[in-house]
Amino acid sequence: MSSRKTLSKLATIGGFCTAVALVATGCGAGGPASSESGGSSINVLVEAGGHAELQPIADQCKKDTGVNVNFVELPYDGLFNRLSSEFSSGTVSFDVAALDSVWLPSFKDALQPIDELFTDEAKKDIFPSLVKEANVGGHFIGMPAWTNAEIVLYRKDLFEDAKNKADFKAKYGYDLAAPTTWQQYQDISAFFTKDGMYGTDVKGGVETEYLAHVLQAGSPMVLDSNNNVIIDNAAHKQALDFYTSLVKDAPAGAAQVDWAAAQNLFNQGKTAMTQFWAHAYRQIPKDSPVYGKVGTAPMIGGSAGVAGVPGPWYLSVPKATKNPDAAKKFVKCAFDHNDLAIQSSLGLASRISAFQKYQDQPGYESFKPLIETLNAPATATRPATAKWQQIVDTVLVPMLQKAVAGGDSTTLLADAKTKIQALLK
Amino acid sequence: MSTMESPVIPARPTTKETAPLSRNRRRRGVNREGLEAGKRSTRTILWILLAASLVLYGFPFLYLLFTSFKTPIDTIAVPPTILPKEWTLANYVNALGRSGVPASFINSIQTAVISTGLSLVLAVPAAYGITRYKTRSGRIFIMAALVTRMVPPVAIGIPLASMMASVGLADTPIALSIAHTTISLPLSIWLMSSFFEAVPQDLEEAATVDGCSRLGALWRVVIPVVSGGIAVTAIFAFLASWNEFLFALLMTAVRSQTTPVVIANFQTQFGLDWGSMTALAAVYSIPVILLTLLLQRKIVAGMTLGAVKG
Incomplete structure (x- = not known):
């Protein structure tokens, strides 16, 4: 009988909890749904890291336009799936989405044109490569919210050490300073690889840095303007050979090193230099052994000069939104108050004027090299193909992993060409 | 009398005899x-x-x-250390102070409770019917239930999300609960079937002789006997929903985002906040640990149910 009583009690408690839960379901714990939000309230879908960028802007926009913003944060890895799912269903739970630049071609048919926001004045204040990238199929479908590019971060304390300077000059015949060319980067990497320290890292798990070297060598990345696969040309081989030449001066296991690993190695003081996204400069932990000892420089240059691959995110309005006016109002407001994002933990913006406003202030030493890299003539955005992410995941990254493990560059590039051609068919 | 034999008193063993x-x-x-x-x-x-x-x-x-108690630089130490060099609660303050965290806890509880309830309400009668009536269709049904476990969740996640949106349940805990039930229900039916198999049919027959209907016998006799099994099944169903990530990622937004998605949000394109991520994960595991401790006896009873079946 006691077990029956216990069971009855459990059933009562369970029933009560279920009832409470079901009742609560109607209102939910997070806030209003998109459909309930009405004209003055919108949902903005954003990658988790980008929320901090947009929050101060949203606060200001509420004051200026009366549009209230609810953020839906999702991790990067799931955001693409979520967007694909909602766009394909024709029903969206958001009114504005912050999209990675490489996704724009994939979602162009589901996004509203926002040509009216790209005035001549606005275009002048956006990096040229971003203006080009935002225009897909003859219409502007995304307003840059923030942008990034790889720059060189180096150990200022080691570079300014008198003994290091003297030893370096004696060995290489020129002064030790932040590298500007491939040769200098190789020399400095070799010089600092001693006593358990490494000159640089080599990232086998991500492709952007290699692609920047391709641009520096004077070629478009992977595809030419007619979408022909050119990954086996001389520039791609030069870039790959340069990339793999650094393996001997980098920590072991280069094939597995991605952004997080490279950032950890630098912040732990294990590497003297790294080519990394500019935001990392402001994210060095205060208890890191390298805090306050880091210098910044523009991305290095090859035969075509300095070049980087921009990493912008765009604010886009889906065609299926029920609040197009409020959504566009927010996108415009976000551009108008773009500089507010700089005070966030990520500290990035998209407007040239916003970066320039802060570039001379202490703590923002990464901005001048970033502006220089983004303005460099050889800097270019990634090819506008809906298959880009697939090309990266299934061809470029595996190819780099084999290359840094000692694979033959000519063979690997030829294989990659065949695979990419198959993907694009 | 002389003829009487004196009782034989066993002689004390000698020292030589005692030795062996x-x-x-x-x-x-x-x-x-x-x-x-x-x-x-x-x-x-x-x-x-x-x-x-x-x-x-x-x-x-x-x-x-x-x-979760380490400082930011400690969390990314190369090589990693097990114990924090300096203990700090900053990660907990940061994680719990993040907007949306309390709401996500409520959403997780709502979703897990509804999903567990749905699983039990559907699995108990289904498993009872299958084990007691032993029909061909029952056998096919239970095998078919297992087949649903063989489909990768991502294959049904996107269609499910579209279906929920089309019936107006987008971004609600009930939609996510239904999706989670598709995961836990097959396992629940299989578990409950094995528990019902262990209950002798004589018990029900005796109850029927005493005037119980079939359902009455189930409710008054069988279910109390398998209450340990129900507890085990409930725990599994609850855990399946509590820790589920993929459906939550695809189906929740402002109103119903659950904590696993919030935990994943600490890994961004611009960095990984290990400290806060582990702090929130540690807090999130507390209810499950408490639930397991609370139902420990029932779980053990459920696990051993049928173990001594002759």
């Missing part, structure tokens, strides 16, 4: 000691194995717990 006896006793003693020593060594080995298993299973959680 005591040797035997000693040998038996030695055997007993040897047996006990053997038992002791077996027990020691078992304890060592138990400790090793405990470390193997517990270490990841302990490492997570220690990481």
Whole structure:
């Protein structure tokens, strides 16, 4: 009988909890749904890291336009799936989405044109490569919210050490300073690889840095303007050979090193230099052994000069939104108050004027090299193909992993060409 | 009387005769000691194995717990350290102070409770019917239920999200609960079937003789007997929903985002906040640990139900 009583009690408690839960379901714990939000309230879908960028802007926009913003944060890895799912269903739970630049071609048919926001004045204040990238199929479908590019971060304390300077000059015949060319980067990497320290890292798990070297060598990345696969040309081989030449001066296991690993190695003081996204400069932990000892420089240059691959995110309005006016109002407001994002933990913006406003202030030493890299003539955005992410995941990254493990560059590039051609068919 | 035989009193053994006896006793003693020593060594080995298993299973959680008390630079140390060099609660303050975290906890509880309830309400009668009526269609049904477990969740996640949106349930805990039930229901039916199999049919027949209907016998006799099994099934269903990530990622937004998605949000394109991520994960595991401790007896009873079936 006691077990029956216990069971009855459990059933009562369970029933009560279920009832409470079901009742609560109607209102939910997070806030209003998109459909309930009405004209003055919108949902903005954003990658988790980008929320901090947009929050101060949203606060200001509420004051200026009366549009209230609810953020839906999702991790990067799931955001693409979520967007694909909602766009394909024709029903969206958001009114504005912050999209990675490489996704724009994939979602162009589901996004509203926002040509009216790209005035001549606005275009002048956006990096040229971003203006080009935002225009897909003859219409502007995304307003840059923030942008990034790889720059060189180096150990200022080691570079300014008198003994290091003297030893370096004696060995290489020129002064030790932040590298500007491939040769200098190789020399400095070799010089600092001693006593358990490494000159640089080599990232086998991500492709952007290699692609920047391709641009520096004077070629478009992977595809030419007619979408022909050119990954086996001389520039791609030069870039790959340069990339793999650094393996001997980098920590072991280069094939597995991605952004997080490279950032950890630098912040732990294990590497003297790294080519990394500019935001990392402001994210060095205060208890890191390298805090306050880091210098910044523009991305290095090859035969075509300095070049980087921009990493912008765009604010886009889906065609299926029920609040197009409020959504566009927010996108415009976000551009108008773009500089507010700089005070966030990520500290990035998209407007040239916003970066320039802060570039001379202490703590923002990464901005001048970033502006220089983004303005460099050889800097270019990634090819506008809906298959880009697939090309990266299934061809470029595996190819780099084999290359840094000692694979033959000519063979690997030829294989990659065949695979990419198959993907694009 | 002289003919009467005096009772035979066994003569005391002489010292020479006692010697083998005591040797035997000693040998038996030695055997007993040897047996006990053997038992002791077996027990020691078992304890060592138990400790090793405990470390193997517990270490990841302990490492997570220690990481949640580390400073930012400690969390990314190369090589990694197990214990924090400096203990801090900053990660907990940061994680719990993040907007949306309390709401996500409520959403997780709502979703898990509804999903568990739905699983039990559907699995108990289904499993009872299958085990008691033993029809061909029942056997096909239970196999078909297992087949649904073989489909990768991502294959049904996107269609499910579209279906929920089309019936107006987008971004609600009830939609996510229904999706989670598709995961836990097959396992629940299989578990409950094995528990019902262990209950002798005589019990129900006796109840029927005493005037119970079939459903009455199920409710008054069978279900109390398998209450341990129901507790085990409930725990599995609850855990399946509590820790589920993919459906939550695809189907929730402002109103119903659950904590696993919030935990994943600490890994961004611009960096990984290990400290806050592990702090929130540690807090999120507390309700499950408490639930398991609370239902520990029921779980053990459920696990051993049918173990002595002749």
